[in-house]
Amino acid sequence: MKKNWKSIIKTFLVQLFAILLIIFLLLPIYQMVITSLRPSDLSWEVPSPLFPDKFTLSNFAKAFELVPRLPRYLLNSFVYGAGVSLISLIIAIPAGYALGRFKEFKFRKPILMFVIYANMFAPIMLLVPIYVIMKSLGLVNTYFSVILAGSIFTIPLSTWLMTSYIQTLPSEIEEAALIDGCSIFKILPKIVIPMTAPAIVSIFIYSFITGWSQQFILALVLITDDKLMPLTQGLYQFFSRSSVRWNELMAAILMSTLIPVVLFLIFQKYIVKGMTAGSLKD
Amino acid sequence: MLSKKKSTPIYFLLPLIIAAAIFIIYPLYKVVELSFYDANFLNPNNRTFVGLENYKWLFNFKLFNPNISYFLSAFLRSLLWVGGSLLLKLVLGIFGAMIFNSDRLYGKKVYRSLAIIPWAIPWAMAAMMWAWTLNSQFGIVNSILLRLNIINSPISFLSTPTLAFITTFVVDAWVGLPFMIIMILSGLQSIPESYYEAAKIDGAGDFRIFFKITLPLLKPVILTVSLLSLVWTFNSFDIIWILTKGGPLSATETLPVAIYNISFLFQKFGGIGKASAMTIFQVGFVTIISLFYIKTLERGEF
Amino acid sequence: MKKGLVFVVLSMMLLLAVFAFSDETLRVLVPIGGGYTIEDQEAIAKEFERDNPGVNVEMEYVGWDELWNKIVTSVGVGAAPDVMYIGSRWIPALAEMGAIEPIDDLVTQEKYDMYWETVWDTVRYNEHIYAIVRAMSTKVFIYNKDLFKKHNLEVPKNWDELLHAAKTIHDPKNGVYGVAMAGQKFISTVTQFQHYLYANGGRILDEEGNVVINDSKAIRALDFYKELSSYAQPAIIEWRREDLIKLFETGKVGFYLDHVHNALAAMEKGVDVGLLKFPGGPDADLPYSTVIVTDSMAISAQSKNKELAAKFINYMTTLEKQAEWDLTLGFVPPMKREAELPEFQTWYWKPYIEVIQYGYPEAVGIKDWEAVQQVIVDAIHSVLLDVSEPKQALDNAARIISILQQ
Numbered sequence: 001m002k003k004n005w006k007s008i009i010k011t012f013l014v015q016l017f018a019i020l021l022i023i024f025l026l027l028p029i030y031q032m033v034i035t036s037l038r039p040s041d042l043s044w045e046v047p048s049p050l051f052p053d054k055f056t057l058s059n060f061a062k063a064f065e066l067v068p069r070l071p072r073y074l075l076n077s078f079v080y081g082a083g084v085s086l087i088s089l090i091i092a093i094p095a096g097y098a099l100g101r102f103k104e105f106k107f108r109k110p111i112l113m114f115v116i117y118a119n120m121f122a123p124i125m126l127l128v129p130i131y132v133i134m135k136s137l138g139l140v141n142t143y144f145s146v147i148l149a150g151s152i153f154t155i156p157l158s159t160w161l162m163t164s165y166i167q168t169l170p171s172e173i174e175e176a177a178l179i180d181g182c183s184i185f186k187i188l189p190k191i192v193i194p195m196t197a198p199a200i201v202s203i204f205i206y207s208f209i210t211g212w213s214q215q216f217i218l219a220l221v222l223i224t225d226d227k228l229m230p231l232t233q234g235l236y237q238f239f240s241r242s243s244v245r246w247n248e249l250m251a252a253i254l255m256s257t258l259i260p261v262v263l264f265l266i267f268q269k270y271i272v273k274g275m276t277a278g279s280l281k282d
Numbered sequence: 283m284l285s286k287k288k289s290t291p292i293y294f295l296l297p298l299i300i301a302a303a304i305f306i307i308y309p310l311y312k313v314v315e316l317s318f319y320d321a322n323f324l325n326p327n328n329r330t331f332v333g334l335e336n337y338k339w340l341f342n343f344k345l346f347n348p349n350i351s352y353f354l355s356a357f358l359r360s361l362l363w364v365g366g367s368l369l370l371k372l373v374l375g376i377f378g379a380m381i382f383n384s385d386r387l388y389g390k391k392v393y394r395s396l397a398i399i400p401w402a403i404p405w406a407m408a409a410m411m412w413a414w415t416l417n418s419q420f421g422i423v424n425s426i427l428l429r430l431n432i433i434n435s436p437i438s439f440l441s442t443p444t445l446a447f448i449t450t451f452v453v454d455a456w457v458g459l460p461f462m463i464i465m466i467l468s469g470l471q472s473i474p475e476s477y478y479e480a481a482k483i484d485g486a487g488d489f490r491i492f493f494k495i496t497l498p499l500l501k502p503v504i505l506t507v508s509l510l511s512l513v514w515t516f517n518s519f520d521i522i523w524i525l526t527k528g529g530p531l532s533a534t535e536t537l538p539v540a541i542y543n544i545s546f547l548f549q550k551f552g553g554i555g556k557a558s559a560m561t562i563f564q565v566g567f568v569t570i571i572s573l574f575y576i577k578t579l580e581r582g583e584f
Numbered sequence: 585m586k587k588g589l590v591f592v593v594l595s596m597m598l599l600l601a602v603f604a605f606s607d608e609t610l611r612v613l614v615p616i617g618g619g620y621t622i623e624d625q626e627a628i629a630k631e632f633e634r635d636n637p638g639v640n641v642e643m644e645y646v647g648w649d650e651l652w653n654k655i656v657t658s659v660g661v662g663a664a665p666d667v668m669y670i671g672s673r674w675i676p677a678l679a680e681m682g683a684i685e686p687i688d689d690l691v692t693q694e695k696y697d698m699y700w701e702t703v704w705d706t707v708r709y710n711e712h713i714y715a716i717v718r719a720m721s722t723k724v725f726i727y728n729k730d731l732f733k734k735h736n737l738e739v740p741k742n743w744d745e746l747l748h749a750a751k752t753i754h755d756p757k758n759g760v761y762g763v764a765m766a767g768q769k770f771i772s773t774v775t776q777f778q779h780y781l782y783a784n785g786g787r788i789l790d791e792e793g794n795v796v797i798n799d800s801k802a803i804r805a806l807d808f809y810k811e812l813s814s815y816a817q818p819a820i821i822e823w824r825r826e827d828l829i830k831l832f833e834t835g836k837v838g839f840y841l842d843h844v845h846n847a848l849a850a851m852e853k854g855v856d857v858g859l860l861k862f863p864g865g866p867d868a869d870l871p872y873s874t875v876i877v878t879d880s881m882a883i884s885a886q887s888k889n890k891e892l893a894a895k896f897i898n899y900m901t902t903l904e905k906q907a908e909w910d911l912t913l914g915f916v917p918p919m920k921r922e923a924e925l926p927e928f929q930t931w932y933w934k935p936y937i938e939v940i941q942y943g944y945p946e947a948v949g950i951k952d953w954e955a956v957q958q959v960i961v962d963a964i965h966s967v968l969l970d971v972s973e974p975k976q977a978l979d980n981a982a983r984i985i986s987i988l989q990q
Contacts, residue, residue, distance in 0.1 A: 010488075011386040018381050018393055021374070025400050025459065028411035031422045035414065047425040047436075068622070068645075082593055091301055094294035102291045111295065116579065117572045118306055120510075122517030124538040125565050126305075128545055128554045129312035132326045140661040143597070152305045159298060185293070213404035216520045221546070224658045226644060232406035236524065239410045240649040246414055253407050264402030265395065272398075275461065276468050324660040324681065346962055348980060418819050441767075441821035442969060529769055530821060531965050546653075550952050550988045 036060070036251035059251035066238060066248040069226060073234035074256070076143075077212045080230055083147030084211025085204050088158040091151075092203055096162020097192055101171060112163070119156035123217050126152070131221050145222045146230070150215050154207040161206070161274050165199035166192075202274035205267045213260050231256045313565065316558035323545055323554050336559040343551065346532050353560055355532070356540035363451050363536050364515045370455035371511055372504065375462030380492070382463065383470045394467075401460035409524035412453045416440060443533035446526050450534050454521050458511055469503030470496070502578075509575040513568050537564055609640045610892050611665035613658075615651045615879075617826065619845055619913050632899055639892065649770070652954055659683040664884040666893040671771065672706040672878045673947035675714045680951065684882045686712035690894050698903070698919045706878040706945045715880035716897050719909070720918035722874040722943055723779060724935045726832065726847045727839035729856040731760070742863050743783075743808055750815035753838035762815035764828045764840035767968055772825035774960050775875055775946060776841055780805040782944050783873035784865030788956070788985070789949050795986045797960070798978035801867045806974035808865070810967050820968060845914020847932050859935045861942075874943040878918065916940070952988050959984045 039056040064070050098105070099112055123130070130149050131140075139145040173195070174187050182190070193200065212230075219233040226234070235256065238249055264271065317336055321329035340353040347355055382393055400408065415421045416439040424436040439449040473496065481491050519538040522528065528535035528543060535543070541560050544552035614625045622645060629641040644665060646654045652674060658664045659681060670678065678684045691713055696704070699717065707715045731753050732739075740746040750762030766773045781787070786802035789795060796802065813820055817831060829846040831837050833853040839860070851857045864870035881900065883893040899905065907922050909915070916936045917923040923937050947953050963977040972980075 014381055014384050014386040015388065017377070018387055021378050021381065022393060022396055025397055025456070027422065028408065028415040028456075029399065029403075031415040032411045034422075047428040048420045048422065050422065050425060050429070079593070086590070086593060091297045095298035098291035098294035105291045108291075111298075113576055114302065116576055117569070118302065120513045120568050120572045120575070121306070122514065122519075124517050124519050124541060125561060125568065126309040126313070127541065128316060128323075128557050128561060129309035131323060131545075132312060132316070132554070133309065135326060135661065141658075141663055148305070152301075155298070155301060188294070209402075213407075214520075216404070216406040217523075217542075221657075224654055224661060224663065226646070232404050232520075235410065236406060237647055237650055239413070239524070240647060246420070249410075250414065253410060257403050257407055260404060261399060261402040264398070268395070268398060272464055272468075276465065324656070345984065346980065418822055435818060438819040438822050441819055443971070527769070529965075531962055531969070531971065546657075547958075548955055550955055550990075 032250045032254055035246055036254045038247055040245065040247035059247045060255065063248045063252040063255065066245055067235065067252050069229075069234060070252060070255075072227060073229055073231045074259075076228055076234075077230040077232075077256075077259075079143055080146055080150060080215055081208040081210075081212030083143065084150045084154055085208040087147065087151040088154045088207035089200065089203055091155050092158035092162050093193065093196075093200065094188060096159045096199075097166055097188065097196075099159070100163040100166030101174075115156045115159050115163075119160065121153060121156070123149070123153060127217065127221060130218070134222055140222055141225050141228065143228060146215050146218050146228075147211070149218045149222065150211050151207075154210050157274075158203040158207055161203050162196065162199050165196055165202075169195055198270065198273075201267070202270040205263065205270050206274055209260050209263060209271075310565065313558045313561050316555055317562055319555045321553055321555045322549055324549075326554060329555065332555065336556045339556055340559055340563075352540065353563075356535055356537045356560075357563060359447075359532075359534075360516060360536040360538070363447065363454075363534070364512065366448065367451040367454045367458070367515050367518075368508065368511055370452065371458050371462045371515075372508060374455065374459055375466050375507075376497075376500070376504070378459065378463040379466035379470055380496075383467055394464075397463055398460045400456060401464075403457075405457055405520040406524055408457055409453065409521045412456070413440070413525055416449065440526050441530055443531050446530055447533050450522050450525050453525065454515060454518055457521065458515065462507060462511065465507045466500060466503055469500050473499050506575065506578055509571055509578065513571050513575075516567060516571075517564075608638060608889075608892075609642050610667065610889055610896060611642050611644060612667040612669070612896065613644045613646065613651075613654065613665040614669045615648045616645050617648050619843065619915070624912065628900065632896055635899070636895070641896070655683065656681070659884070659886065662886060664886045666884055666887040666889045667896055668882050668884055669718065670715065670880060670882055671953075672715065672717065672880045672945075673771075673950065673953040675707060675880075675882075676709045676947075676949070676951045677953055678882070679709050679712075679714055682885055684714050685885045686714055687716070687883060687894070688713050690898075691716070695901075698921060700918065700920055700940060702876050702940065702943060702945060703878060703918045705948060706876060707880050715882035716901050717878045717880045717918045718900060718906075719879040719913070719915045721843055721877045722916050722936050722939050723775075723841045723843065724862060724874070724939060725839045725860045726842050726850060727858045727860055728832070728835060728837060729858040730835070731838050732858070739858070739860050740863060743865050746863060747808070747812060747815075750812055750838055754815040756818070760836045760838075761817045761831070762838045763812055764823075764831050764837045765813055765816040765820050766823050766825035766828055767813075767820035767964065768822060768824045769958075769961050769965075770824050771957060773964065774957050775877060776825055777806075777809060777960065777964055778875045778946060779841060779862055779873065780809050780865070782875055783862050783868060783870065784808075785868035785870070787944070788947075788960075789989075793949050793989070795982045795989065797985060798975070798982040801865075802978055803974045804867055805865060806964070806967055806978060809964070810974065813968055821965060843914060844916065844933055844936055848914055851932075857932070859932060861935050861939050870942055872939050872942045874939045876940070876943040876945045878945075950989075955988050956985055959988070 034052045036059050037052050037055050039054055040059060040062065042054060099108060102108065134140050134145045174191055177187055177191055178184065213232065215230050216232040219230050223229055223233065235252055238244070318331060318333060319329040320332045341351050343352050344350070345352040378397065381387060382390060382397065387393065416423050418424055418436040418438040427433045428436065440446045477495055478491060481495055517538060519542065522534050522536060522539050526534045528539040537560065541557050541564065544560060545554050545557040612629070614620065616622060625643050629643050633639055633641050655668055655670065664683065675684070703717050703720060704713065707713055707717060732749070735752045737749050737752060740749050753760060754762035766776050781802055784801045784805040786799065786805050788797045817823070825842065828840050829842060829849055832840055833850050833855060835855050847857050847859060861872040862874055864873055881897045883890055883897070887893055903919060903922060906919060907917065907925055910917050910922065911927055917928055928937065950956050959981050963981040966972045966977045967974050
């Protein structure tokens, strides 16, 4: 490789742009971290310091004073994550298998197209009827309402994940089992599920994180009881108050985002693979 | 052969079909039905049939701007806002993917892992973090701009109409950027090295390679990812709600925000009937884009 | 893994069931912020429980921002708390919604006579009383005596002098501002503007209920408001009145409108505080003016513990308890006899009490305050942001408010 000055400049520029892009992507996270580490009694300076000068961990403890139900919100987010992923798995695994394996099935194409279409849906599109339906079922202000409503929006992609993964696996083992006299229903738990473990993990991680993190608008409308609020809604109440105590709030947000971020980073392979499969057809 | 069986799938598909019927088809039907009624979210059953009144209302009712109807301004605002966010996502997405794919970059893996972090953050929390980051007195953005002497006095990013509009879609772009980068990156990685080598042998410069080889080959990925992002951005609510709640002066009141406001805040001249009529358009837009999307997928195999 | 999930979900359902069952519990919804703290409210709950054994008081907290939403949505789902702490401005809307009921029979003549008449005006709708006032506020200008002395300024007695004082003190290059004003989309901004409106003889509605927010007096008030804002701190729209104290405490603000407790806070930070009652405007015949704002406690129509709720409210509003509350939190005494107590005769409480007679309630006859508030804030914003002239902005506001009043 000819190392002339043109090449060096190009390399430098690439590094520079990469750093600038990362700064853009991590800026608010950095802001959150330094604010949560800054002692809250320090008076604010303008312009604010770029690098933390004094450190303290006290805001993390104080966050629990500011947000008395913080542990409860955490638990609730977990419940929503677990609930949404459970329902998504229950529905997506058999449906995905059927759509992936049985290619001659009469309604296969319409159903698949419907799944792709439904994947585009977001809560705002069905907000009003979901509220009305939940209200008439008496489910408003219960965990169920948000779990059920939240699942609506993770089931399509979960199904698609299963469908595309199944298609990459040969059907010999299932065929052999069928010939041996195994019923088609037994095949599912005994053979299919173990075989499709990677897809199942993708579905679980995707729907768990979605259920955990992204129920803001659904919770806003369906939940008024503080005891049932997920972290996003619970913390939002403290965000929108006058004289927001930013240090403690940022500490609370930092602690709250740890779980989805850590989960995401650990399972990023599955998520990325899932998303790639979900939006493209290889 | 398994793939020849025609009947068994029904049992496996039953949960999906039932769930879809109850939680997607029925609500969609309800949206259409409610759009012909006047009702309040506190008492949804106490409703009056109004026929096409709500649809007339969509185009006649003016609120803060006496020149254009509330609904139309929200819809157009959505289109503009989405356009801004999508454009930013595409430009930065392609740019970012190219950079993170470049052989000249040291520590590619680290950059990629860092780049997906915004994706992991719940939108609501991302919005709260950004609100603080953009704070006019204590936020780091103003701090940097002041120190670099780019500005003399702090900028209030969320308090003036135009700036708030831009700021909110930039934050939305931030949220969607990792997905964009990862998708385009995987598209980039599927372009065979041989194409580049051939071009370099021919003496092509970086820009020519990009525009004549890379971009055309990325078209399918860019198309699918744009359509997806278009719909997701069009449905975006959390970010605007937390940053500006639709203000100032309705500058950031996109269709989703307007639907929420009409449903739950403006009971005198709003209500879920009118909100349903608005939702029809929200759903309509998504449906049209979805049809394009499905067509694009069909060009690959099924 | 699946078994673990099932276990989790089942145990959560169990938890939920546990919470569904409650004993003699009184649910009280109270706001936090704007002077109210969790500690104060908790103390009250504990006291009531102590004096009423067997009763469990469950306080629910929410910020002022979300209080209205919370009340409305919990009424909507049938889960309204027993006692609701409300801004009295919401009473017409809540009454129309069926969320609260008249409580005339709970108010004895003796109790009625304890309060200023104007206080009852704030909780009356369609001739009925719907709530008992728990906190009252009037506002006067808190000013920095040092800055006034420095520029040889007299205490302003009219609007011209007020503007002159702001202009003289205003020195943005050195971070000194003539006046501090709020502009964020929040109730306190509207209350702030209403002071100017009322001081100039303007109103949102006249006695017959006609919308008059765009008459000449109102336009003049908004004009003045805009002019004054050019001598205020930058980015007004980002500020809430509740946070302006932070600015004033630095000693770099000439004057601003606020509560007693913030006057005290400023004094503690070393500012030489003076108080000046809001002078009447050029179109009005008043020496002073103020806006009477009250927060009150109402019993939810859905409550199954109405008697206990009434007991709780009366407990909170005895002379002693009310005085204790107002002294601790720095609010204006809503009771006449309370105002006569020696503790309120200080130089800093007196102006707030004196100005009551010149005050007018914030929301008489307004049927949907939250929407009206939004409309007024938008009018203020469009003028502050130079999007429209005061007349245009107020005409538009009047148009929408008329629709809202139907």
